[in-house]
Amino acid sequence: ETEVEQLQRLLAGMEKDHHDLLARMESGQAELERLRKAEGERAAQQERSSQLEKEVAGLREKIHHLDDMLKSQQRKVRQMIEQLQNSKSVIQAKDAVIQELKERVSYLEAENLEMHDRIEHLIEKQVSRGGSSARARSKSEYVSRCGGNSGIRVRNSGIW
Secondary structure, eight states: OHHHHHHHHHHHHHHHHHHHHHHHHHHHHHHHHHHHHHHHHHHHHHHHHHHHHHHHHHHHHHHHHHHHHHHHHHHHHHHHHHHHHHHHHHHHHHHHHHHHHHHHHHHHHHHHHHHHHHHHHHHHHHHHTTOOSSOOOBHHHHHHHHTTOOSOOOTTOOBO
16 A cells, blocks of 8 residues: 555646646746737837838928928029019119109190290281281191191191
């Protein structure tokens, strides 16, 4: 019986070792799963990190391109503003010339009117003195004879 007891103790020790080994194996498997999961998460994180780096690089490139386009548009706007200001200056200069010419025309019209009045006065003086050797012509005679393009007109006289 001693042999049986020894075998039973040996068997009980083997069963205990078996349970201990099973527990250690389950613990090892759980640890391995946890590590695999953590490694998978790290790989996923590395994958996501790589993807984000690519996305950031693309966005930086787009931002750089947009900055270049913005600078180009700002240059165009500045040039358009400069052209507009130059055009305004040219228009103001031409307006000043037009105003000066209008004033000159008004002055010349006033001088022309004064000359017509003087000529009319001189003609009336000649007619009232009995006229000189040339007889006074009526306006209708003069217009029909010269075709109406004399260049000098006497206002309201009726005599040419």
